Amino acid sequence: MxxxxxxxxxxxxxxxxxxxxxxxxxxxxxxxxxxxxxxxxxxxxxxxxxxxxxxxxxxxxxxxxxxxxxxxxxxxxxxxxxxxxxxxxxxxxxxxxxxxxxxxxxxxxxxxxxxxxxxxxxxxxxxxxxxxxxxxxxxxxxxxxxxxxxxxxxxxxxxxxxxxxxxxxxxxxxxxxxxxxKGILKVQIHNKTDVAGEDLTLKAGKQINIVPDFAEAEAEGRRFTAKGKPAHAMEPQNGVNALLKLGHELKETGIDHPFLTLLDRANVEGFNIAISDEVSGELTINPAIGRVDEQGSRLECDIRYPVTADVDDIIERIRQSVDPVGYEVDAMQIVPPxxxxxxxxxxxxxxxxxxxxxxxxxxxxxxxxxxxxxxxxxxxxxxxxxxxxxxxxxxxxxxxxxxxxxxxxxxxxxxxxxxxxxxxxx
CATH class of the missing domain: 3.40.630.10 (Zn peptidases)
Structure with a gap:
């Protein structure tokens, strides 16, 4: 008809x-x-x-x-x-x-x-x-x-x-x-002890389910910026993450800060969460919101996990990965698959x-x-x-x-x- x-x-x-x-x-x-x-x-x-x-x-x-x-x-x-x-x-x-x-x-x-x-x-x-x-x-x-x-x-x-x-x-x-x-897991990884100061201030991302398209920082009296390409967190590979680009640039410049070490680990290999299943495929992660300011440093990530995966196991793996660099993990939201x-x-x-x-x-x-x-x-x-x-x-x-x-x-x-x-x- x-x-x-x-x-x-x-x-x-x-x-x-x-x-x-x-x-x-x-x-x-x-x-x-x-x-x-x-x-x-x-x-x-x-x-x-x-x-x-x-x-x-x-x-x-x-x-x-x-x-x-x-x-x-x-x-x-x-x-x-x-x-x-x-x-x-x-x-x-x-x-x-x-x-x-x-x-x-x-x-x-x-x-x-x-x-x-x-x-x-x-x-x-x-x-x-x-x-x-x-x-x-x-x-x-x-x-x-x-x-x-x-x-x-x-x-x-x-x-x-x-x-x-x-x-x-x-x-x-x-x-x-x-x-x-896929299931949706949103986490905040934070450490309030390394506050912003002369070493680093940083801001990137506005919404956790979007790949950040702009990031900015100040370090050693200089201003740094990075541009990316936005994409939905369900397919972060279709975007260019400005936060990760900026972190890499700062590290290449020789700036040392625990948050930059954390950014280096903010991927499926670094967090030891490279898992998949036959029904829904691979786990993906979008490091979406980064802040280093007077309130501390924090990173918010949007993770899409396979339908057969154990979300508690994923959180624990992230916790074990970030603990050595002095960070904690809080689950902000869990949406079952x-x-x-x-x-x-x-x-x-x-x-x-x-x-x-x-x-x-x-x-x-x-x-x-x-x-x-x-x-x-x-x-x-x-x-x-x-x-x-x-x-x-x-x-x-x-x-x-x-x-x-x-x-x-x-x-x-x-x-x-x-x-x-x-x-x-x-």
Whole structure:
């Protein structure tokens, strides 16, 4: 079936959503009504207004997340999206909040992750409704406002009062289907005894799930800087870590400091955590935030570990590696991995829809990213990036092509149709 929507109106709605600066951690006034920031709440309300325009039932859950519902039935299909974004960063060639369209691509922070997919998923629900396909389940779009922090306060609020979907997918990763997501371990490695002074002051990184693209330091009366390339912490090899570059430069200059020794060890070999499994692959580490100042020296790392690994063992290995140089380790956050078997009905249903529409026979895969899918049982990530295409998630000049939007709309609407008419308890 070919699902139809008003493409121009969809693009106008996307541009409107992109114009709201719903940056996680910097989203305007925070109060009891808008605990994640006014702009987060505004972005949720913006989505809900579109849902109401389409004739769906909507609800804003205390400024943390929103819900758009269609259909009836005892079982529920969930679609999990988010409207918060990472910081803009520097070096954009266009206004990151304008939704500029150039050569068939919509540019803006969140165009690809995850405002664009959120709008497309909402329009897919509208297309399914207009198609007249009979569904026997409720379909709910769950619009989160706190995905990028990794703490997912929006999901915590949702679970307090709302129905957990019987099966769900999140268009916040790649095709064909993500059946496994590595565990996420965020650690702070610190030693408050070597405070900044004449020897070294250092600052690098803003967000733990992004490879730092700039680092600066002062030592021996000189200023040092290093530039890198940002990338998501799930694939740090796609970026260039400015913090590690700066540490290497300082060491080459002959500057000696315990923090620089720590940076030398901040890799899988140095921390003795070079582990992998057949399901999800190798452990990765992103040394993301480095500080040496009057409060001490500290390094925050984002680690993505295989689904079969023991997280306590990983922490202990790091502890043993940094103790000799006088540092301690605190686990800031542990997010357990997701693993839904490849032959499960959910994975096979989504895979079948994807293959029917695209003809692509790529197998389901595991990733290092963390999506809302792991917030629920029987949920997976599904889309939106096609195999072989550049990943603009968290990048300068982030964009999403209109062509890919429209193919994604067919896939998401088709998935909702397939799940919406599936047998009970699939």
């Amino acid at each position: 070919n699902f139809k929507v008003d493409q121009e109106q969809m693009l106008r709605d996307l541009r409107g959503l992109l114009s709201i600066a719903s940056t996680n951690g910097d989203a305007g006034v925070i109060d009891e009504m808008t605990p994640l920031g006014k702009n987060i709440n505004d972005a949720i309300d913006y989505m809900l207004a579109i849902g109401k325009r389409f004739g769906f039932e909507t609800q804003n859950l205390d400024g943390c997340c929103g819900m758009v519902d269609m259909g009836e039935g005892e079982e529920m299909v969930g679609v999990l999206v988010h409207i918060d974004t990472v910081p803009v960063g520097e070096g954009w060639s266009v206004d990151p909040f304008d939704g500029t369209v150039i050569d068939g691509k919509v540019y803006g922070r969140g165009a690809n992750d995850d405002k664009g997919p959120a709008i497309v998923a909402l329009y897919a629900m509208k297309a399914l409704k207009d198609s007249g396909v009979p569904i026997n389940k409720r379909i709910r779009l769950i619009i989160g406002g706190d995905e990028e922090s990794g703490t997912w306060r929006c999901m915590d609020r949702y679970k307090e009062t709302e129905i957990i979907p019987d099966y769900a997918f999140s268009p916040d990763a790649s095709y064909p289907v993500i059946f496994a997501e 997701l693993y839904v078997k490849k032959d499960s009905p959910l994975v096979q249903t989504l895979l079948g829809v994807y293959r029917d529409i695209t003809g692509d026979r790529t197998e389901p895969m595991a990733i290092g990213g963390g999506t809302y899918a792991r917030a629920f049982n029987n949920a997976v990530a599904f889309g939106v990036l096609f195999p072989g295409e550049p990943d603009m998630c968290h990048q300068v000049d982030e964009y999403w092509s209109v062509k890919d939007m429209m193919v994604n709309l067919q896939i998401i609407a088709g998935a909702l149709a397939a799940l919406g008419v599936s047998k009970r308890g699939m």
